[in-house]
Structures are given as structure tokens and as C-alpha cells.
Amino acid sequence: MRPGFGYPLDDWRLQQIWPLYRQGLQFDKGNPAWSNWWVFWRRAAGGLDQDQQQKLFNDIAKYLDPVALRNRKLMADLQTRAYDDMVQLVAGLERLPVETKVKVGNWLLKRLEKKSETQTSWWAVGRIGARVLFHRSAHNVVPPEVATTWLRRLLKEDWKKNQQIAFAAVMLSRLSGDRSRDLEPEDRDRVIVKLQDAKAPALWIELVSQARELSDAENQMLFGEKLPSGLKLID
Incomplete structure (x- = not known):
């Protein structure tokens, strides 16, 4: 899936892997595989359509929002959910609406x-x-x-x-x-x-x-x- 688009059969490959995202990471509590999970989707993200990229963003937005810095539960989750990899993932979601991009950029600068x-x-x-x-x-x-x-x-x-x-x-x-x-x-x-x-x-x-x-x-x-x-x- 590297880089997830621009190669023959990429559309077919993406159709095969997207159901994996809907299943989610199993045994996710404290699982060190979170980093690998986000890296995998970062590699595939370029070939995802806008709705799929939006789904990825929706699931990680609460961790990127500076409000999370005041939420003890979210901060505890971030200790194992590979925040750094989330940041790299969201940066590659080029098909997000412009207003969403502006919001995320401002969030990161605030953080x-x-x-x-x-x-x-x-x-x-x-x-x-x-x-x-x-x-x-x-x-x-x-x-x-x-x-x-x-x-x-x-x-x-x-x-x-x-x-x-x-x-x-x-x-x-x-x-x-x-x-x-x-x-x-x-x-x-x-x-x-x-x-x-x-x-x-x-x-x-x-x-x-x-x-x-x-x-x-x-x-x-x-x-x-x-x-x-x-x-x-x-x-």
C-alpha cells in the first residue's frame, strides 16, 4: 500500500483493506500496536476518498483538539495510542475540507x-x-x-x-x-x-x-x- 495510490490495482487493494478499519484494532487497551495501526493507514491514506479520510479524522479529532489537554481520560489514552503517529496521519489527509484543515492547523499551533x-x-x-x-x-x-x-x-x-x-x-x-x-x-x-x-x-x-x-x-x-x-x- 505504499504510497496507497498511483499504482495498478490500488483501487481494488483499498477496497479490500477498508473493512479492516471498520473492524478496528482488537484488544486496544494499552496495545503497543497502535503505532503500527496509524502507520498502516498513513501509508494507505493517499488512496482513500474524502469520506474515508473524513472517517479517519473524526476518530482521532478528539485527541488533536487542545481541549484534550484538560481531559484526564483522553490524556491517559494518549499514553498508549501513539499520538505522534496520529499527527503524521492527519497531515496526510489531503482530501479533508479546507475548513477542517484550518481548524486542525490552528489546533496544532495552539498545542x-x-x-x-x-x-x-x-x-x-x-x-x-x-x-x-x-x-x-x-x-x-x-x-x-x-x-x-x-x-x-x-x-x-x-x-x-x-x-x-x-x-x-x-x-x-x-x-x-x-x-x-x-x-x-x-x-x-x-x-x-x-x-x-x-x-x-x-x-x-x-x-x-x-x-x-x-x-x-x-x-x-x-x-x-x-x-x-x-x-x-x-x-
Whole structure:
């Protein structure tokens, strides 16, 4: 199922595996297999339709909502339900409605005000607010004014210490060539200067300064199931 779409018979494969989600993870109390469960659906998510992606989101939304930080039961559940993998999963649900994406991005930024939040949430904000989606559907892109608001929050952070924030800024400010999606030139210029100062990969700077297509290898690096080269998960 990697990456879950774009290959022969993927539609058929997805039809076979979706009933597994409805069955759910068995013996789910304290089961260490939760991480594998979310990773599996993250790999398949690209081929799921909007209703299926919405179902995934509906089931994990209560854990992403900052309100969960005040709910002892939810916080206890998160000790075993692999929250970090949930965050990576929701970032890849590109077919969610725009208003849902905006809500999730704001949730994650709110949670990031606390040092206890997984640093992967920075990366997820970038994926959620990306100017160019992997499946190329422009109508699912978060509005540029929202992406600009998120970007200005990221610009306040130290990118040298955390390249996940730098990568998120690249996704938010990537030049698509579509004026309806692209950020203002001055905002992109600020990103380029800060990327250069943080000694970010040349490809990242290029994506903000030029509208260009990615090779298969570059797409895999940016949108694959693993974090882009140079990024590390911080517990």
C-alpha cells in the first residue's frame, strides 16, 4: 500500500483493506500496536476518498483538539495510542475540507504553545497548509491568508535548532505559480533569508523561489511516509 495510490490495482487493494478499519484494532487497551495501526493507514491514506479520510479524522479529532489537554481520560489514552503517529496521519489527509484543515492547523499551533507537544506538529502544520498538494487538487489548499498567519508564527521560531519548523515554512510558502494560492513575495523573501541563515537544503530554498515540478525522488522525499532528509523526530 505504499504510497496507497498511483499504482495498478490500488483501487481494488483499498477496497479490500477498508473493512479492516471498520473492524478496528482488537484488544486496544494499552496495545503497543497502535503505532503500527496509524502507520498502516498513513501509508494507505493517499488512496482513500474524502469520506474515508473524513472517517479517519473524526476518530482521532478528539485527541488533536487542545481541549484534550484538560481531559484526564483522553490524556491517559494518549499514553498508549501513539499520538505522534496520529499527527503524521492527519497531515496526510489531503482530501479533508479546507475548513477542517484550518481548524486542525490552528489546533496544532495552539498545542505547540506547550513544550510537551510533539515537535512533529510543526512538520504537520506545513503539510496541512501546503501550497502544492501531492494529489494536485487545488480546491483542497488552505487559503493563502491562513497560511500567511501560520507562517508568521513560524518565522518567530529558531529554525537552526528545529528544521521541522523550517520545512513547514517551505510547504506553507512554496511557489506554485498560481496567484490564488501563492503567498506575497515579501513573505516568501523572508522565508528564503531565514532558510539561508539556517543552512537549509538547497531544494527547500528553490521551492520557495521558483515554481517547478518535482521529480519522483523529490516527491518521495517531501511527501513520502518518512520525514524529509535532514529532519529528525524529537521525543
